[in-house]
Amino acid sequence: MRVMQIAYLWLYCCVCVCECECVCVCVVCSIFFVDAHNNASEMAAGTLYRAAQLSRLTFLGTSAGCPTKQRNVTSHVLTFSNGRQWMLDCGEATQHQMLHCPEVKGSRLDAILITHLHADHVLGLPGLLATLSMAGGRSESQPLKVIGPTGLRRLIETILELTFSYLTFPIDYHELDPLETHELGPMFGPDTPELAAYPIKHAVPCLGYVITESPPTPKIDAARAKALGVSGPLLGTLRREGSVTIEGQLVHLEDVCHAALPPRKVVLLGDTSDASSLHAAGQGCHTVVHEATLASGMEDQAVANGHSTTNMAVDTALALGASRLILTHISPRYAVASPEETTPAKSTDLVLLDEARNAATARSSALE
Ligand SMILES: [Zn+2]
Numbered sequence: 365m366r367v368m369q370i371a372y373l374w375l376y377c378c379v380c381v382c383e384c385e386c387v388c389v390c391v392v393c394s395i396f397f398v399d400a401h402n403n404a405s406e407m408a409a410g411t412l413y414r415a416a417q418l419s420r421l422t423f424l425g426t427s428a429g430c431p432t433k434q435r436n437v438t439s440h441v442l443t444f445s446n447g448r449q450w451m452l453d454c455g456e457a458t459q460h461q462m463l464h465c466p467e468v469k470g471s472r473l474d475a476i477l478i479t480h481l482h483a484d485h486v487l488g489l490p491g492l493l494a495t496l497s498m499a500g501g502r503s504e505s506q507p508l509k510v511i512g513p514t515g516l517r518r519l520i521e522t523i524l525e526l527t528f529s530y531l532t533f534p535i536d537y538h539e540l541d542p543l544e545t546h547e548l549g550p551m552f553g554p555d556t557p558e559l560a561a562y563p564i565k566h567a568v569p570c571l572g573y574v575i576t577e578s579p580p581t582p583k584i585d586a587a588r589a590k591a592l593g594v595s596g597p598l599l600g601t602l603r604r605e606g607s608v609t610i611e612g613q614l615v616h617l618e619d620v621c622h623a624a625l626p627p628r629k630v631v632l633l634g635d636t637s638d639a640s641s642l643h644a645a646g647q648g649c650h651t652v653v654h655e656a657t658l659a660s661g662m663e664d665q666a667v668a669n670g671h672s673t674t675n676m677a678v679d680t681a682l683a684l685g686a687s688r689l690i691l692t693h694i695s696p697r698y699a700v701a702s703p704e705e706t707t708p709a710k711s712t713d714l715v716l717l718d719e720a721r722n723a724a725t726a727r728s729s730a731l732e
């Protein structure tokens with residue numbers, strides 16, 4: 365049975381099940397993209413490597429529709445290994461949440477991705493842009509990519525205009541038809557993460573995003589190259605041309621390279637009752653962030669409003685072959701547990717986590 369971790373996050377606290385099946389309580393609202401345990405020794409020995417671009421995912425808001433005292437509305441930030449950051453959704457007061465998360469910095473933001481134009485996903489954006497402008501950390505030569513469904517630009521520009529807000533840096537808008545698939549490729553030039561957007565079912569047009577690390581640069585194993593007779597200037601030729609001939613034998617670059625792990629993917633979904641449009645593109649993803657607005661058993665109500673239950677989120681994660689599912693966008697009706705109250709009887713939102721775990725176990729067993 366394959367192991368799927370299920371993390372269920374709320375502001376500054378998460379309960380997660382790691383691969384060794386222990387339950388841990390964390391005091392930060394971030395998860396990290398670490399390599400599977402069974403690769404640790406190879407990584408340490410340098411025989412495996414990857415581009416290591418996906419580094420951290422920070423949750424700034426996990427509430428559905430409106431904020432609660434413990435949860436703000438939707439926003440999360442993906443940090444890459446070079447420190448650059450992409451934000452997904454920007455509900456009202458997201459910039460307030462950033463004040464509590466020193467690892468999230470406006471000056472590091474390269475892109476803001478919006479899934480749909482519901483207020484709880486986008487109304488924090490004009491204020492954040494105005495603050496970034498006043499902070500002065502960005503220059504004319506540092507445009508911010510703002511990516512989202514058609515209408516996003518008009519919304520932002522109208523609010524900025526009517527509030528007499530003027531930005532000191534340019535915005536590079538990428539408005540996407542939310543009924544179409546968009547394979548946008550590397551967003552910041554060669555060897556940068558690739559982005560694709562897919563139409564997913566919700567009460568209004570909505571996008572789900574698949575972000576893929578760029579393929580790692582081939583790394584030559586000097587010992588293996590030497591054993592095949594490739595050394596000195598021939599190494600440069602091999603790197604440039606992809607192959608060299610040594611004493612009549614053709615040696616390819618891949619013959620002398622360390623094994624490379626495949627690029628990892630993360631699937632970041634907006635509100636949805638059906639994200640099957642990206643099952644193929646997101647197949648084998650490292651992490652999927654999926655809404656779980658309602659508890660299982662409330663599927664009819666959830667689907668009628670374009671939302672999902674915990675069981676529906678688990679079904680999507682299994683269809684994607686995901687290694688980790690993060691549940692978010694939790695209805696305010698579910699009370700939040702404090703870090704001290706980790707028994708399901710004391711909080712209703714931990715019941716959702718148990719539901720998801722049980723559903724994942726039952727469905728995985730059925731697939732065996
Ligand atoms: Zn929402």
Ligand SMILES: [Zn+2]
Binds near residue numbers: 480482635
């Ligand atoms: Zn919505």
